[in-house]
Amino acid sequence: MGDELVALGGALVAAGLLARLGRRVGLPTIPFFMFAGILFGPNTPGIELVEHPEELELLAAVGLIMLLFHLGLEFSLGDLVSGGRRLLGAGAVYLALNIGGGLLFGLALGWGVAEAFVIAGAVGISSSAIVTKLVTELRRLANPETKLILGIIVVEDIFLALYLAALQPILGDAQGAGEAVAQFLTAAVFLVTLASVARWGARTVGRLLASPDDELLTVGFVGLAVLVAGAAEKLGVSDAIGAFMVGLILAESPVAERIDRLVLPLRDTFAAVFFFAFGLSIDPSAIGGVIGAVAAAVALSFVLNVLAGVIAARAHGFKRSAAANIGLTILGRGEFSLILASLAVAAGLDARIGPFVALYVLVLAVVGPLLAAHSRLVGDRLPKRWA
Amino acid sequence: MTTPTPRLGLSLAAVTEQSMPGIGHRFDLPADDGAAVVVVLHHSGRRDLYVVAAGNDEPRASVTLSDSQARTLGAILAGAYFKPAIAEEIEAVVGGLLIDWVTLRADSPGAGQSIAALAIRRRTGMTVAAILRDHQATVAPEPTEVLHPGDQLVILGRREDLAGFVHHVVG
Numbered sequence: 104m105g106d107e108l109v110a111l112g113g114a115l116v117a118a119g120l121l122a123r124l125g126r127r128v129g130l131p132t133i134p135f136f137m138f139a140g141i142l143f144g145p146n147t148p149g150i151e152l153v154e155h156p157e158e159l160e161l162l163a164a165v166g167l168i169m170l171l172f173h174l175g176l177e178f179s180l181g182d183l184v185s186g187g188r189r190l191l192g193a194g195a196v197y198l199a200l201n202i203g204g205g206l207l208f209g210l211a212l213g214w215g216v217a218e219a220f221v222i223a224g225a226v227g228i229s230s231s232a233i234v235t236k237l238v239t240e241l242r243r244l245a246n247p248e249t250k251l252i253l254g255i256i257v258v259e260d261i262f263l264a265l266y267l268a269a270l271q272p273i274l275g276d277a278q279g280a281g282e283a284v285a286q287f288l289t290a291a292v293f294l295v296t297l298a299s300v301a302r303w304g305a306r307t308v309g310r311l312l313a314s315p316d317d318e319l320l321t322v323g324f325v326g327l328a329v330l331v332a333g334a335a336e337k338l339g340v341s342d343a344i345g346a347f348m349v350g351l352i353l354a355e356s357p358v359a360e361r362i363d364r365l366v367l368p369l370r371d372t373f374a375a376v377f378f379f380a381f382g383l384s385i386d387p388s389a390i391g392g393v394i395g396a397v398a399a400a401v402a403l404s405f406v407l408n409v410l411a412g413v414i415a416a417r418a419h420g421f422k423r424s425a426a427a428n429i430g431l432t433i434l435g436r437g438e439f440s441l442i443l444a445s446l447a448v449a450a451g452l453d454a455r456i457g458p459f460v461a462l463y464v465l466v467l468a469v470v471g472p473l474l475a476a477h478s479r480l481v482g483d484r485l486p487k488r489w490a
Numbered sequence: 491m492t493t494p495t496p497r498l499g500l501s502l503a504a505v506t507e508q509s510m511p512g513i514g515h516r517f518d519l520p521a522d523d524g525a526a527v528v529v530v531l532h533h534s535g536r537r538d539l540y541v542v543a544a545g546n547d548e549p550r551a552s553v554t555l556s557d558s559q560a561r562t563l564g565a566i567l568a569g570a571y572f573k574p575a576i577a578e579e580i581e582a583v584v585g586g587l588l589i590d591w592v593t594l595r596a597d598s599p600g601a602g603q604s605i606a607a608l609a610i611r612r613r614t615g616m617t618v619a620a621i622l623r624d625h626q627a628t629v630a631p632e633p634t635e636v637l638h639p640g641d642q643l644v645i646l647g648r649r650e651d652l653a654g655f656v657h658h659v660v661g
Binding site for chain 2: 254421
């Protein structure tokens with residue numbers, strides 16, 4: 104027991120300290136949690152906090168569940184609809200460019216088709232956490248284009264949930280077509296059931312959990328999220344989707360706002376374990392083999408993000424500076440890329456995906472905020488007739 | 491004293507409210523010279539205050555306040571520190587609990603009636619916590635207390651019950 108506790112405590116302290124250093128110079132926390140895992144894991148020389156990464160496995164899974172649960176909880180059809188069609192359009196253009204480009208890029212790498220789909224998601228979907236933090240810290244909340252940025256993020260969050268569900272058959276371990284179909288059907292029935300509960304039974308579930316006592320409410324929703332995630336995993340749907348659906352159900356309940364407040368410290372703690380644990384799985388000696396691919400992916404994301412920013416800005420009549428702000432802010436990559444990569448690692452896809460996504464996220468963690476803060480430099484270089 | 495108007499949410503015509511997914515709520519208050527003050531209420535309780543000049547996208551100034559700093563600033567702006575007499579304009583909502591000040595007029599339905607006769611708590615769900623009359627405060631008045639024109643009532647209750655109270659007692 105002592106070993107596991109030292110591993111867990113050490114992981115959190117190391118991740119926290121390293122991320123603190125990063126925050127000092129305005130860098131996002133998530134990539135540094137992962138970086139701590141790489142540094143203090145069994146694959147690097149020096150201090151080795153965690154000898155057996157599997158010691159953190161269960162708590163890392165809880166981290167993933169909390170991340171997706173919170174995403175489901177924050178999901179609001181109202182936010183999506185209130186933005187109007189132009190906002191949806193901006194999100195759709197962003198996704199078409201970045202997921203489409205990412206998929207072509209993944210196929211061009213030649214690591215495999217399943218791998219290409221994972222890479223498309225990892226390089227194509229922005230990090231909500233990093234982007235919202237960036238616009239807050241760069242003091243751009245009052246800028247007109249910020250509404251558009253947050254709208255694109257909302258569209259991306261929903262897309263991520265759908266994408267995770269769609270990836271499941273690709274990542275699954277089905278043997279042969281019959282089993283794959285059976286798995287797909289179980290998953291579909293499970294998801295439809297949960298979606299029906301979200302649509303018609305949310306108030307009932309809310310009433311079952313609702314307690315004026317924060318303690319009881321917390322025990323209830325954490326239990327429900329983990330239980331459904333586990334059941335989903337057993338049925339071959341993936342724990343991530345199960346947790347997302349529970350969040351979605353509770354988002355419609357009267358206790359949604361309180362849960363939203365109560366889940367944050369849990370999510371932050373266990374998600375840090377999740378990112379750290381992902382870092383542990385990365386062998387730094389494998390990073391050398393993916394540097395070229397990462398450089399190309401970063402360049403591709405930069406171009407496609409700025410392009411999406413220009414298109415969105417034009418559609419809304421914004422200036423070039425706003426176009427650069429949009430493109431360079433939503434360049435942030437973090438939790439979703441790491442979630443997809445960890446799923447790919449767990450599914451036993453090409454081993455290069457782990458180091459590839461880790462390095463990609465780390466590079467963008469440093470380059471992204473710098474570019475976003477100095478977006479004027481890019482904006483001034485955009486052709487005048489573009490916006 | 492001017493007519494006390496129930497202030498349900500920010501129904502002031504000039505202020506626009508928008509939700510900011512993942513961050514909180516944004517309120518825009520246009521100033522007279524074409525500039526605007528933008529207030530962002532984060533879910534975390536943090537407040538960001540932006541001043542945007544006319545025809546400019548980038549804010550001219552911004553400041554971040556904690557929850558308590560923001561409340562203090564709000565009270566100063568509302569004149570609560572400098573001029574308590576206009577306290578009837580103050581309304582505070584803490585965790586769903588609303589504290590408000592209303593002033594009775596001569597023609598208010600509640601004027602000349604006792605709290606018990608008005609059945610304020612039963613009929614409206616609000617509670618009269620104190621009465622300010624001629625600069626004298628009566629805290630937690632008896633049900634037999636008769637309300638007079640000019641009385642300032644400090645009332646407690648849920649925000650959604652305020653309108654009913656104003657209709658029943660203040661008119």
